[in-house]
Amino acid sequence: MHIPDGYLGPATCAVMFAVMIPVWYFAFKRAGEKLGPKEVPMLAVLSAVSFLVMMFNWPVPDGTTAHMVGGTLIAIILGPWAAVIAVTVALVIQAFFFGDGGITALGANCFNMAFVLPFAGYYIYRALEGRMGKIASSAIAAYIAINIAAIFAAIEFGVQPYIAPGYCPYGLNLSIPAMSLAHLATAGPVAAVVTAAVVGYLEKSRPDLLELKKIAPGVTE
Amino acid sequence: MSKFADKTLVEIVNYIKDAVFSERYATFEGxxxxxxxxxxxxxxxxxxxxxxxxxxxxxxxxxxxxxxxxxxxxxxxxxxxxxxxxxxxxxxxxxxxxxxxxxxxxxYEGTPLIVIHDFQRVIELPLLRPFSRIEIxxxxxxxxxxxxxxxxxxxxxxxxxxxxxRWSDILNTLSALRFPKIFVLILGMAYRYIFLLLDTIVKMLFSRKSRAVGKESSVSSWRLNAGIIGALFLKSYDMSGNIYLAMLSRGFNGDFSHLHADxxxxxxxxxxxxxxxxxxxxxxxxxxxx
Known part of the structure; x- marks a missing residue:
């Protein structure tokens, strides 16, 4: 799902940064209010975990790459605003050290993977948790969230042929099926299994970690 | 896990370490x-x-x-x-x-360079333009x-x-350019953790490998891998608690300063x-x- 440099036109890059700046602002503001100094190392560890799970990615013809993000898992444990920060940090390290995901496309990549994905995952998990238990709902949340994020990515580069000739040449007719197929069939199941496995493991051995204070909208105290 | 996967994993880990942590060239006088x-x-x-x-x-x-x-x-x-x-x-x-x-x-129709296959008739597939030849x-x-x-x-x-x-100079630069303090702090710490977690993963995989005999079914390997990821997560969590205490005992108050003078x-x-x-x-x- 990492969009490389030169795949999005300059205008799209600028718009995505403009969208992400308030998101980052709120995430850091909320984190500053809610996070004790004790949670700072925790967020750093989660960024590192997210970085590592994203390293295992495979390319999608007509699309970009498929991999799990870990955003849903982080959102379930610490809340979606925390996931915004953790995944953003992981994406920044990847863009600068590996050229995986462009620097100019960082706004777009963070929008898809660090904003849309954890928020979708968090609310799906919260909606299902009461009905079907933590493990099943975390699997479903991770599966749906990664697919929503992939479709957002596909729309962002799929509109390029219409608005910015010379950048991504694949129209929406190719980008959406290519990205959806890859994420429905491969990255989605991986994300579901890994997220559910970790949630299951935590429920068994450290249930307190699933009950931590969340940094989420509307959560006070 | 196959031999191939073992070998590539170790190579990937070594590559990441080299790519991220090598500051060899940053200290040259260039x-x-x-x-x-x-x-x-x-x-x-x-x-x-x-x-x-x-x-x-x-x-x-x-x-x-x-x-x-x-x-x-x-x-x-x-x-x-x-x-x-x-x-x-x-x-x-x-x-x-x-x-x-x-x-x-x-x-759009382009100028053909190489014709790969000529079907002699128009083929219609969903999503694609109707075509009769595949060409570059x-x-x-x-x-x-x-x-x-x-x-x-x-x-x-x-x-x-x-x-x-140098990585510390990059972090200094980001704070000088007014990136949020907490972002720079987490970025700096995440960078160190990646190194530590990579080492832990390799050790866990090797220790499992050294205790396993014969072929394992994919179900049991999935179960073990899930355990490894879960254990890695717990380990990291406990580690982050210890690191917090270590930082606290050295006078950490939510702020941070750098070794190199700006x-x-x-x-x-x-x-x-x-x-x-x-x-x-x-x-x-x-x-x-x-």
């Missing part, structure tokens, strides 16, 4: 190493953005040559630098670009090479920046920035005029 990190960071962002604006393959090649010259001036051996830039390009970008050289993925077109090849050149150039600048700058840019740094801006603007103006 051209870019002597430029003030803040000015260097801003200059490279300008270069990357200018690269993205370039459409002509010649201008993109000009930008790429500039990065090679800067690398050579900074005493980075090109036989190290070029493979380091190119290693991920084919995997991340090449496969994405490749389909476009074929006419069936293009929105000139427009497709042209677009794919422009795109690859542009990505390669942008990546070459990002990697050159990281190769010639230096101010001097004349030659501003000269470099001016040259970068002039180079970018004139290249893009030449492109528009031509």
């Amino acid at each position: 051209f870019l190493q002597r430029i003030d990190p803040k000015v260097k960071f801003v200059s490279f962002m300008i270069l990357i953005v200018a690269t993205i604006f370039a459409h002509s393959v010649y201008i993109i090649l000009l930008f790429f040559s500039a990065s090679l010259i800067l690398a050579a001036l900074s005493r980075i051996p090109l036989r190290f630098y070029i493979p380091r830039v190119l290693i991920f390009i084919p995997i991340f970008t090449g496969i994405v670009a490749l389909p476009y050289i074929f006419n069936i993925f293009q929105p 077109t000139r427009e497709g090849v042209f677009w794919a090479s422009t795109f690859l050149a542009r990505v390669t150039t942008a990546v070459s600048y990002a990697i050159l920046l990281m190769l010639t700058t 230096s101010d840019p001097v004349m030659k740094d501003y000269l470099f920035l001016t040259m970068v801006i002039v180079f970018c603007i004139s290249s893009l103006v030449v492109e528009v005029m031509a």
Whole structure:
């Protein structure tokens, strides 16, 4: 799902940064209010975990790459605003050290993977948790969230042929099926299994970690 | 896990360690190493953005040559630098670009270069334009090479920046440029954790391997891998608690300061920035005029 440099036109890059700046602002503001100094190392560890799970990615013809993000898992444990920060940090390290995901496309990549994905995952998990238990709902949340994020990515580069000739040449007719197929069939199941496995493991051995204070909208105290 | 997977995993881990943690070249006495990190960071962002604006393959090649010259001036051996830039390009970008050289993925009829197969009749598939031949077109090849050149150039600048700058200087730069304090702090810590977690993963995989005899079913391997990820997570969590206590006992109060004193840019740094801006603007103006 990492969009490389030169795949999005300059205008799209600028718009995505403009969208992400308030998101980052709120995430850091909320984190500053809610996070004790004790949670700072925790967020750093989660960024590192997210970085590592994203390293295992495979390319999608007509699309970009498929991999799990870990955003849903982080959102379930610490809340979606925390996931915004953790995944953003992981994406920044990847863009600068590996050229995986462009620097100019960082706004777009963070929008898809660090904003849309954890928020979708968090609310799906919260909606299902009461009905079907933590493990099943975390699997479903991770599966749906990664697919929503992939479709957002596909729309962002799929509109390029219409608005910015010379950048991504694949129209929406190719980008959406290519990205959806890859994420429905491969990255989605991986994300579901890994997220559910970790949630299951935590429920068994450290249930307190699933009950931590969340940094989420509307959560006070 | 197969032998192949074992071997690649160790290689990947070693590669990541080398890519992320090597500060070998950042301490050389080269051209870019002597430029003030803040000015260097801003200059490279300008270069990357200018690269993205370039459409002509010649201008993109000009930008790429500039990065090679800067690398050579900074005493980075090109036989190290070029493979380091190119290693991920084919995997991340090449496969994405490749389909476009074929006419069936293009929105318009192009000039055929090589006809791969002629069906002698019109074939209609969902999502694609109706086609009767599969061919490689000139427009497709042209677009794919422009795109690859542009990505390669942008990546070459990002990697050159990281190769010639110490990590602590990058963090200093980010705080000087008013990035949120908590972001810089987490970025700095995450970078260290990645190294530690990689080591832990390799140790866990090896210790499991050394206790296993014969072939294992994929179900049991999934179950074990889930356990490994879960245990890794718990370990990291406990570690983060310990690190917090360690930081606290050394006087951490939510703020952080750096070992290296912040230096101010001097004349030659501003000269470099001016040259970068002039180079970018004139290249893009030449492109528009031509």
